[in-house]
Amino acid sequence: MKILVTGGCGYIGSATARWLHRRGVEVSVIDDLSEGHRRAWDGALAELDLLDRDACHRWLADQHFDGVIHFAARCYVGESVQQPVRYWRANVVPLIHLTEVLEGVPIVFSSSCATYGFPRTPTLAEDHPQQPVNPYGATKLAAERLLNDRDAAGLGRFAALRYFNAAGASADGRHGEHHDPETHLIPLAIRAALGQGSPLTVFGTDWDTPDGSCIRDYIHVDDLASAHYRALEHLLEGGESDVWNLGTGRGSSVIEVIETVGRLCGTPVPHEIGPRREGDPQTLVANADKARRDLGWEPAYRELAALVETAVRWHKQQPAGYA
């Protein structure tokens, strides 16, 4: 079995590429290394920009793949609000270039809970209305629609996986989250506690939640990797196209994250309370029953502390990340 992983030097892409490789799958990675890190993936790499249609088509013409897992994308919500055109191009055009060539090849697609917009129910199931409130979510939804239309025309099946908050690092501490600039809560809190970064700003404690801070569903990166493997198996066994949420089903508040990080680092997280961040929904928690039921997927990291512990180990062992 030979699988193409686009964006396989990124945070979730490299975790998935490693997960597949350990299970005997032959993995080819495409990454332009604009966000990804060469050290995140030891195997074969084609350094290629998927926006370059000719280069992409030329490279694919010489290859045969049984399936594709497509991660390559830009992933900052705030940046997408500032640079919407760049996001539409980066998050939709590469999928067009891939699907122009890979007729009939099943695709596992990296989608997002950002496709739902503001929640209307305490937890989000796959049939929740999709009304994204930022360009990032809109581009992910557009890509899902493209895959739907391709499937309806009999041109190839797909699995769209809508992640909640990806977090954590490999259990051995060798691979983890390294964004530049970093905007995510858990790495920022750990870096603040370890004295590697500035104090954390909590984006609002005046929300209508038990402690006033926002609630998210943090899902371990290796649990996302295992879900991609399951979704790929589903497609390769002839399963139908579908969408699945990936989360734990349990929400944690920003204050809970800060307390957990402080406890595991052995020193409190220096922080101050700031205003709300524009575009932040109050609560985002998955209903991931469908993935459990259909894919037999079960997250191994159900407790926030177990997840945060892996991230703390990575930041202690690799203070400069992959740099």
Ligand code: UDP
């Ligand atoms: N957050 C925060 N301070 C920060 C970064 C994030 O209070 O410096 C909060 C943010 O408002 C959200 C949660 O932490 O409620 C998770 O944010 P993150 O950016 O990690 O992921 P998002 O939910 O935006 O995808």
